[in-house]
Amino acid sequence: MAHMSPAVHLVWATVVIMLESFLVYHLWSFDQFKCLKWNHGPYSGAFKRVMTYSYLTSIPLIAIYVVGFAIIKYSYGFTVIPGIGITPTPYELWSDSARSAILPLYLCFSVAWALEMVTHLEELCFWLFLIHSGSAKQDWFRSLYFKTWAIGSVVAVILMPLVTIFTRGDPYKCEAYTFLVGSLGSLSLTIWFLPILWTFPTFLEGLKQADVDTNTIVRLTKFHELNCIRIFFRFLFTVPFVILGIDGIRPHQHINDKMFPTDLLGMIAAVGCVVSSGITLIIFFPRSIKGEMANREAARERRRLPDSNTSGDDLMNEQREGQHVSAYTLPRYEATDPSRSIQKLVIEEMEDDENPKYGLYEVSPSLSLQPNRRTKDGDVELGTVFPHTDAALSRHNTAIRKSNVNHIVHNWRSPLEIGEPPRWYQ
Template sequence: MSHTSPSTYLVWTIMGGILLAFLLFHLWSFDRFKCLKWNNGPYSGAFKRVMTYSYLLSVPLLLSYSVGFTIIKYQQGFFDNNGQIIPTPSTMWPESAQRAIFPLTLAFSVGWGMEMISHLEELCFWLFLVNSGSVQQDWFRSWYFRTWIFGSVFAIIYMPLLTIFTRSDPLRMEAYTFLGGSLGSLSLTLWFIPILWAFPAFLASLKSEGVDTPTIVRLTKFHELNMIRIVFRFIFVIPFVILGVDGVRPHVHINESMFWTDFLTMVSAFGCCISSAITLVIFFPRSVEGEIAAKDAARAARRTRSHGGHPTASNYTAQNRDSRYSEYSQNNQYPLSSDIKQEYDDGLEVPQLPIMRPNRRRGEDVEMGGFTGLTEGNLSQHNLRPGNLNPLVHNFTSPIDLFDGERPPPTRLAFNQRQR
């Protein structure tokens, strides 16, 4: 803080502003901010609320920290220390600026604690998904979920306490805040490496079990995003580990060099913002197909109104169905299959039967028949058979889009109605 130049916090402010702008754009494109509502669809249980609001609140808290110190740093400028131009030390700041040090650092520590909640949940979830079999089917009754609860409570408590207990000395408060947060994030990042190492074999096992291709594609995409994000997580936490360790030692070396403090802090800003943006994409994956369907339905409705005509009963039913289908797809990230779509529209169970292809003789050979026309929903239901995979794999969309028992999802409700 006292050793870094004003441009360091300006870089943090610019990167934080870009991250906030990307967050707003992504959530608007995702579902027009519907995911921010307290009750948003059948999956808006306590777990998803905690994950959504803890992650989204961490961004403005980190941004407020960088904006506050940017203003103070540029107001105080530099100081001539026997011919050496250095940033003005915090001990020479006016009283109003010194009083702002603690609340800004506290906001930074709380935001960092909330970010660790998000990354710990992802770590526990991917461990659960890779290691669980068909016997252990409930994420909310697993030891991984309990580990996330305990770790989240610990993270949101110990980070602010570090700042509060060391607030008498601003330099010591900053050093311990950086060290405590960076060590916690570094441990979570290191635990991700075994998951990345085991994930290709996990994907191979999914293919051998006959999991449908869209699910394989989604998991492969998340695996690649996780690899990129882990690299930037290291870029974020390692500079803070260096600054924190050097700051708590009796004789500092790196923190007394304005070049190294500026370099490490600026590099950390890029790592933090880029990794957080990738986390946003993983938590709220957009469905381009659903967005295109919604735009087409809205365009067709505007065209009908502009012509001044009244659609027939059959056209009105189709338009109404398409609009509801598009809205449901936006809320659930991925479009519904044709069979579930029909059930959603009519409230009845109308199964879409696949087409049976008979055996055919081709000269001396016989071409074996089979079933064609299986939709993604039919494949998912077909894959829910006893095996070595957790059923959660077949309906996976996001690490936080999990059903936690408050009300059944529409697809499962329709399936239960069919059984009756």
């Protein structure tokens, strides 16, 4: 962006910083940054680490690039050039320190763009694999699509910085070739996503016919709608850079030498980049508002129960002495199936310890009973009812109803949690 006006860089810097703020807020709301740990969750293999850190690294690199150029551009402002008029100050009139920062800033942008292509290529290959998988046991990590993603990712990570390095002699040409190679790669991935969007409703209908869990259908439908919006903004991001890149490598520019079309295309690309990256964040780290509310409700119940009932130590003493314990009614929770109501779960312990009787009524499979537990301090934490996670429900329903749908569909929540990679990959 060496030839663009300071306003374009200010727009880029503003929206990217807003994206960074949203990223921090979303990850904190998601799991208090636990997802950033090296070993976290059941899928903390090399694949998840590559996908997580490549995406989360690309956004700060873009921020460094746009903020750095915004500072330089506003430091030098505009210059009157005879025969051309008022134009942003060319890099030839910058100080040595400012000129020395051009290549590092371009490298940040090219690496960030390469990491972004790694992210979108993985999603493209995965959904092509899933839609065309003909076996329920077909493994993503041993498929041709996974190998295509691995090879394509290596090519992108190597090619983009090399293009910037080999054209560093002329900052304008360096910028043009970086824009052109990166935008053509991203545009091709975006175009390849169109057949997936077109066939995805049919894919969902096939899952319904296969009697796949409703929660899984809901998650995939939400993903499809978000991806449709994201693909639109991906076009807004890539097409302007294709235009600027093609015009920039020509001997005579028809767009890059005019301030209005250059700035307009640059600002449109900023909006497309930030919105599409924000939607990618939501898809990669999907929040479950229902689960978050249930966890908060369960935490409040655990804090409330010791105050409103007999303390844990007294309860254990009464049980040891064989005294009668009155019926203890656990809190009521809503069922995931609205056509069936959850009745109270009542546990009754009779005075005869040798013949306990448990009055267990109808309970939804979406709920599970946590028994009393003794903590490390010696206190007793009373049991409670807590809802199963969506993944646990999917495994429960999958065990009940067998189908030829690939097993990844039942457990899928985000592109980061596809499954366990083979040992040679971990």
